[in-house]
Amino acid sequence: MSEQTLRKLPLRILPPALLATRRGALGGKESVHVVERHARAYRHQWVMLVSGFFEPLFYLLSIGVGLGELVGKVQFAGMSVGFTSFVAPALLATSAMNGAVLDSTFNVFFRLKYAKLYDSALATPMRSGDLALGEISWALIRGGLYACAFMVVMLAMGLVHSAWAVLAVPTALLIGFAFASVGMAATTFMKSWQHFEFILLATLPMFLFSATFYPLSVYPRPVQILVDVTPLYQGIAILRGLTLGVVTPGLLWHALYLAVLGVAGLALASRRISRLLLK
Amino acid sequence: MPAPDILVRAHELTKRFGQFTAVDAISFELRQGEAFGFLGPNGAGKSSTMRMIGCVSPPTGGELSILGMDPVADGPAIRSRLGVVPQEDTLDVELTVRENLLIYGRYFGLPRAVIADRTDRLLDFVQLTERGNDQVEPLSGGMKRRLTIARSLINDPEILLLDEPTTGLDPQARHVVWDRLFRLKQQGVTLILTTHYMDEAEQLCDRLVVMDGGKIAAEGSPRELIDQYSSAEVLELRFHPSEHDQAAEKLRDVPAERMEVLADRVLLYVPDGDAALAAAGDLGLEPLTSLVRRSTLEDVFLRLTGRRLED
Known part of the structure; x- marks a missing residue:
């Protein structure tokens, strides 16, 4: 292999999204103006903001508390854990995913195709990366508020069993980052509202099967491996470990997975916006 | 070395989309303080040229220099000194009239106090002061266009780009827009506009190029062009x-x-x-x-x- 080829090799191993090395491809401080814009817009429709608090809460009450009466205890990491305590962190992870996906898909698609929000912003010093980072930041701020509210409910209901739970909200943000980035990147490929069926097709099975309601050990080995590589499972594993106090170094791998996914999604979303609008 | 008063210089500027050549090796220069027009029918390559000058479309070939900078390398720096009135209204319908100017100004990184000050002045200039706290959607086409013009001026631009500024407006609304643009010209703002209305070009442009099929067919002042070709x-x-x-x-x-x-x-x-x-x-x-x-x-x-x- 010649020296020339060798020099080019590492570039080919990296996914193309990560090659978006142009200045500002991952966004800069200007992205804060997107957040500012959304905060303004939501002043006029604050009801939309409040609704997000209730979704995970309703799940917790119906599945966690209602079903918990029937199920009783669940075996987790050699401990006997109340079903509600077991399910609550998974619902927090799911709501972080759903909130992020909703913001970064439907809302982004509308702004991209119909409101022409990004066209007007790109006529200013704003760059594609700022728009992508701004959208994702907004999804995170919103998701962070919901996560805080949910944690308060969990504390009040006695579902938090470890001081490690202080890391639960940052973890919810990390889950939100991964899903908002990937969701936004996916949205840039969508041509019509019908394509959003695919999003539901991805998120709903993840919600149902990512060891949300029972331990991963109930699955046969091949299914365990499959679930182990899906993104929502990473978030559920971290949050469950934190709130139940079963913290192992392995949780860092789950966190790294989500972080890498988030950065790759952000880079791809930024590139795609440039591709679509700066042609 | 370009003369200091040349703001935009294009040399054999070309834009291709796949096999289609939208702009075919055009050359022109824009001087400070003039109103420069691209006149031509739909599909002549006017909007593609404007998008390249607006640094939202990289040229496929030739040279383009705006305010002495390269649009591909220095896009954000150039755009911070441009005002853009796009062909299609891109106002933010989720915000009020004033908020539209506020957020757009923030995209330029301007402090809120500066924006508030300019907003008062600009809404007055485009005669929309009373509509400041209204939503954008109920505004008439002419009002939306004027608001878009006000928005494009929030950063005190050195060059104002107007793509078909009065297309789709009724005659009365057009005259109001022309009047505002004429005042801007009197104030020394450099204007670049595209139009397929010859009366618009005659009223507003000091100098223009006639475009057809991506090429420049002729260049001069409206008077010179008429004397030469008619x-x-x-x-x-x-x-x-x-x-x-x-x-x-x-x-x-x-x-x-x-x-x-x-x-x-x-x-x-x-x-x-x-x-x-x-x-x-x-x-x-x-x-x-x-x-x-x-x-x-x-x-x-x-x-x-x-x-x-x-x-």
């Missing part, structure tokens, strides 16, 4: 459709610099329209209607491309 007067004659072809044939005997036979009219380019009309009468021709008028840019365009502007 006659002082034009005689327009309309005949009964059954006599149209015959009459056109006979009219070749009337001395004229040039004759254009359109589907519904015959145009005679002459120094003296009334004399030509009398000559046509002497030949026994009886047009349904006749009109003597001065030459316009429409005639220049017809001469240069063989087609009408708004077809």
Whole structure:
């Protein structure tokens, strides 16, 4: 292999999204103006903001508390854990995913195709990366508020069993980052509202099967491996470990997975916006 | 070394989309303080040129320098000194009129106090002060256009880009927009506009290029272009459709610099329209209607491309 080829090799191993090395491809401080814009817009429709608090809460009450009466205890990491305590962190992870996906898909698609929000912003010093980072930041701020509210409910209901739970909200943000980035990147490929069926097709099975309601050990080995590589499972594993106090170094791998996914999604979303609008 | 007062310099600037060449090696220079126009029909390459100048579309070939900088490398720095009025309104319908200016100003990184100050001045300038706290959606087309113009001025731009600024507006709204643009010109703002309305080009442009099929067909002031490519007067004659072809044939005997036979009219380019009309009468021709008028840019365009502007 010649020296020339060798020099080019590492570039080919990296996914193309990560090659978006142009200045500002991952966004800069200007992205804060997107957040500012959304905060303004939501002043006029604050009801939309409040609704997000209730979704995970309703799940917790119906599945966690209602079903918990029937199920009783669940075996987790050699401990006997109340079903509600077991399910609550998974619902927090799911709501972080759903909130992020909703913001970064439907809302982004509308702004991209119909409101022409990004066209007007790109006529200013704003760059594609700022728009992508701004959208994702907004999804995170919103998701962070919901996560805080949910944690308060969990504390009040006695579902938090470890001081490690202080890391639960940052973890919810990390889950939100991964899903908002990937969701936004996916949205840039969508041509019509019908394509959003695919999003539901991805998120709903993840919600149902990512060891949300029972331990991963109930699955046969091949299914365990499959679930182990899906993104929502990473978030559920971290949050469950934190709130139940079963913290192992392995949780860092789950966190790294989500972080890498988030950065790759952000880079791809930024590139795609440039591709679509700066042609 | 470019002269200091040249703000935009294009040399053989080209834009291709796949096999299609939208802008075909055009060269032009824009000087500070002038109102420069791209006149041409839809599809002539005007908007593609504007998007390249606005640094939202990388050139495929040739050279382009804006404010002494390279649009690909220095996009954000250039855009911070431009004002853009896009062809299609891109106002933020989830915000009020004032908030539209606020958020747009924030995109430029301007402090809120500066924006608030300029917003008062700009809303006054575009006569929308009373609508400041209203939503954008109920505004009329003309008001939205004026708001877009106000928005484009929030960063105190050195060059204002206007892509078809009055397309889709009713005549009265157009005149209000023209009046505001004329005032900006008086204030020394450099304007670049595209239009397929010859009256717009004549009213607003100090200098213009006529574009057709991605190329520049001619360049000059409206007066120069008319003097160079058309006659002082034009005689327009309309005949009964059954006599149209015959009459056109006979009219070749009337001395004229040039004759254009359109589907519904015959145009005679002459120094003296009334004399030509009398000559046509002497030949026994009886047009349904006749009109003597001065030459316009429409005639220049017809001469240069063989087609009408708004077809």
